[in-house]
Amino acid sequence: MTEALVVVEDLHIHFGAARAVDGVNLAVMPGEVLALVGESGSGKTTLIRAIQGLTHPTSGKVLFEGKEADARHLPDVQMVFQDPTGALNPRRTVSEIVAEGLRIEKFKGNEAEAVSTALSRAGLRPPERFLRRFPHEISGGQRQRVVIAGAMVTEPRLLLADEPVASLDASIRGEILGLLRNLVDTTGLAVLVVTHDLGLAWNIADRVAVMYLGRIIEVGPTEELLDSPKHPYTKALLSVVPETRGMEQQILSGEIPDPKRIPSGCRFHPRCPVLQSGESERLGIAERCRGEDPAIISAAATREAACWAVKAIAVAG
Amino acid sequence: MTALLSVRDLTVTYRTSQGEVPAVRGVSFELEPGGSLGLAGESGCGKSTMANAILRLLPAGITTTGEVLLGEEDVLTMKPGRLRAVRWTGAAIVFQGALHALNPVQRVIDQITEPIILHKTEPDKKAAEKRAVDLLGQVGIPANRAEDYPHQLSGGQRQRVLIAMALACDPDLLIADEPTTALDLMVQAQVLAVLEKLRAERQLSMIFITHDLSVLTYVCDRLAVMYAGRIVERGPSDQVFERPTHPYTRALAAAFPTIGDRESRMNPSGLKGDPPDPAALPAGCPFHPRCPDAIDRCRDAEPPLLPSGPAQEAACILARP
Ligand SMILES: Nc1ncnc2c1ncn2[C@@H]1O[C@H](COP(=O)(O)OP(=O)(O)OP(=O)(O)O)[C@@H](O)[C@H]1O
Ligand SMILES: Nc1ncnc2c1ncn2[C@@H]1O[C@H](COP(=O)(O)OP(=O)(O)OP(=O)(O)O)[C@@H](O)[C@H]1O
Numbered sequence: 007m008t009e010a011l012v013v014v015e016d017l018h019i020h021f022g023a024a025r026a027v028d029g030v031n032l033a034v035m036p037g038e039v040l041a042l043v044g045e046s047g048s049g050k051t052t053l054i055r056a057i058q059g060l061t062h063p064t065s066g067k068v069l070f071e072g073k074e075a076d077a078r079h080l081p082d083v084q085m086v087f088q089d090p091t092g093a094l095n096p097r098r099t100v101s102e103i104v105a106e107g108l109r110i111e112k113f114k115g116n117e118a119e120a121v122s123t124a125l126s127r128a129g130l131r132p133p134e135r136f137l138r139r140f141p142h143e144i145s146g147g148q149r150q151r152v153v154i155a156g157a158m159v160t161e162p163r164l165l166l167a168d169e170p171v172a173s174l175d176a177s178i179r180g181e182i183l184g185l186l187r188n189l190v191d192t193t194g195l196a197v198l199v200v201t202h203d204l205g206l207a208w209n210i211a212d213r214v215a216v217m218y219l220g221r222i223i224e225v226g227p228t229e230e231l232l233d234s235p236k237h238p239y240t241k242a243l244l245s246v247v248p249e250t251r252g253m254e255q256q257i258l259s260g261e262i263p264d265p266k267r268i269p270s271g272c273r274f275h276p277r278c279p280v281l282q283s284g285e286s287e288r289l290g291i292a293e294r295c296r297g298e299d300p301a302i303i304s305a306a307a308t309r310e311a312a313c314w315a316v317k318a319i320a321v322a323g
Numbered sequence: 324m325t326a327l328l329s330v331r332d333l334t335v336t337y338r339t340s341q342g343e344v345p346a347v348r349g350v351s352f353e354l355e356p357g358g359s360l361g362l363a364g365e366s367g368c369g370k371s372t373m374a375n376a377i378l379r380l381l382p383a384g385i386t387t388t389g390e391v392l393l394g395e396e397d398v399l400t401m402k403p404g405r406l407r408a409v410r411w412t413g414a415a416i417v418f419q420g421a422l423h424a425l426n427p428v429q430r431v432i433d434q435i436t437e438p439i440i441l442h443k444t445e446p447d448k449k450a451a452e453k454r455a456v457d458l459l460g461q462v463g464i465p466a467n468r469a470e471d472y473p474h475q476l477s478g479g480q481r482q483r484v485l486i487a488m489a490l491a492c493d494p495d496l497l498i499a500d501e502p503t504t505a506l507d508l509m510v511q512a513q514v515l516a517v518l519e520k521l522r523a524e525r526q527l528s529m530i531f532i533t534h535d536l537s538v539l540t541y542v543c544d545r546l547a548v549m550y551a552g553r554i555v556e557r558g559p560s561d562q563v564f565e566r567p568t569h570p571y572t573r574a575l576a577a578a579f580p581t582i583g584d585r586e587s588r589m590n591p592s593g594l595k596g597d598p599p600d601p602a603a604l605p606a607g608c609p610f611h612p613r614c615p616d617a618i619d620r621c622r623d624a625e626p627p628l629l630p631s632g633p634a635q636e637a638a639c640i641l642a643r644p
């Protein structure tokens with residue numbers, strides 16, 4: 007088996023009373039795209055910052071190639087954020103922006119050549135046309151490609167992307183996603199991408215991990231997980247994707263979950279349709295739903311959901 | 324049936340240091356009472372400009388021509404006093420990116436009561452407050468949150484306050500510009516369900532703007548797709564989404580894959596080239612430089628919006644029945 011590039015072990019990150027990440031295990035393999043989806047405020051960005059080494063774990067570990075992750079890994083770990091405009095210095099040319107990562111790592115090779123290669127790979131061809139332009143002289147989609155070129159120039163092994171296409175035009179979105187997938191297939195890069203957009207996961211991800219209130223509550227290969235979700239939260243999430251209109255919508259009610267007050271038992275239980283409908287009662291697990299925390303999903307899990315009902319049904323059937 | 328809103332040959336031209344920017348170039352459509360029109364199109368194609376022009380909310384110095392008939396009256400030539408009244412009672416707008424538009428030091432209930440008192444649509448302050456609480460209830464915000472300040476609410480809750488506010492004076496038409504784009508899926512679904520309910524219960528007409536076609540198909544009966552300041556395709560929403568006849572609509576529909584569709588798995592679909600610059604549009608069909616189907620004739624003249632199927636129209640010379 008190939009070695010994991012990143013291993014997250016029983017990670018907890020607290021901000022005061024808020025348990026933003028509350029027990030996460032995760033492995034990212036080289037050459038894979040892993041999509042991290044989940045509700046706003048569920049801890050996705052916090053988890054990504056910890057992998058970058060920018061946020062310190064309250065407890066648990068983040069290992070990058072077996073060593074504790076810290077900001078020194080930066081040339082090997084690069085970031086792409088949602089808003090390309092905010093990420094680019096308006097007074098620098100495209101070529102200076104892309105070269106920045108090389109200068110930080112005191113690159114000894116041919117800088118101009120490395121920059122041109124990165125721009126071409128990011129689909130900005132011919133690179134000479136873009137080298138001397140400033141960010142305001144190129145389109146929004148081209149700006150995001152400059153960000154990707156800047157992230158790729160140091161030939162990182164891991165790319166962390168937080169909503170990389172949310173701010174882009176529908177028509178440009180496909181091109182950027184295609185580019186990312188292509189880089190993964192041709193260079194063995196690993197990508198961990200945070201998104202609200204399940205269509206993006208369908209488009210490029212090998213695996214999907216679903217977060218809810220600081221935990222990964224379901225993980226699996228993209229097709230399996232999106233075609234037949236198991237956890238009630240994932241099911242509800244998929245039912246409200248606008249294009250799955252045949253399905254009956256399960257709009258979750260109740261207060262927005264608060265990491266300062268994580269419910270006892272299964273953290274999803276106050277909003278869970280399975281418990282609310284009496285199904286948990288029938289399965290004989292209602293007490294557990296309310297009082298016993300389902301086991302944390304292990305990093306090695308290929309397909310798993312942290313839910314008593316899923317377990318009960320698997321045992322019965 | 325007489326139309327509630329009838330927009331005729333609307334044009335909007337911005338003036339910049341680089342010259343004139345024709346952002347809306349001749350748009351016509353009608354909306355019936357209780358009807359809902361979805362407006363799609365990529366960033367910069369003129370959707371917000373048009374929405375603001377309908378209520379004459381664009382800053383001075385911008386040239387607007389054409390007619391915007393709300394009932395019998397033309398909004399574009401209305402007296403200022405009448406216009407102020409129409410803006411709350413006739414038609415109201417939820418602005419794009421307005422989550423920060425709420426006054427941070429005023430309780431949400433007071434922000435909703437204000438226009439009701441100003442326009443005297445309720446007899447007194449007490450009745451206005453009761454109405455505000457009712458409206459908040461209708462958008463799913465419980466009465467005990469009415470006294471909250473905006474920062475005490477989540478993004479989705481604030482978005483719903485903005486919708487409640489737009490409905491304060493019981494308008495006949497609601498224009499919602501990207502009201503769910505910044506929200507996560509579950510909250511987006513909550514907001515869409517609220518709008519759907521209001522439409523069913525109060526015959527509210529709606530213009531709903533976003534670049535996500537699947538959201539529009541979900542909410543609206545009819546759909547119009549804009550490109551470079553014009554409508555390039557329109558028709559019943561299911562039909563436009565499932566059988567688009569304009570190549571641009573096809574690209575837009577493919578950009579948001581259907582989960583489960585094997586063809587789009589590991590195969591994201593995009594559109595080559597850059598969005599058009601409204602200050603320098605290409606000759607002929609403005610879409611031709613990016614169009615996968617373009618032929619020589621596409622460079623000759625800009626195609627008019629003509630029937631492309633039953634009840635469907637497209638501005639493309641290849642999309643004729
Ligand atoms: N520096 C901080 N101090 C205090 N609380 C924080 C801090 N950073 C994040 N949080 C809280 O931790 C939780 C998780 O936040 P995070 O930004 O990781 O969520 P997310 O899943 O990325 O959400 P979104 O999808 O909205 O970006 C939230 O409740 C947030 O308010
Ligand atoms: N005040 C202004 N002065 C000059 N040009 C403007 C101004 N406001 C908008 N524009 C231009 O007019 C065109 C239409 O803009 P508009 O905001 O209507 O687009 P949109 O379709 O709403 O886009 P988005 O989906 O990004 O909101 C764009 O090219 C924009 O750059």
Ligand code: SF4
Nearest residue numbers: 272275278295313314
């Ligand atoms: S463990 Fe119980 S409450 Fe939690 S998701 Fe499963 S069925 Fe619902």
Ligand SMILES: [Mg+2]
Nearest residue numbers: 050051052168
């Ligand atoms: Mg985040």
Ligand SMILES: [Mg+2]
Nearest residue numbers: 370371372419
């Ligand atoms: Mg807009």
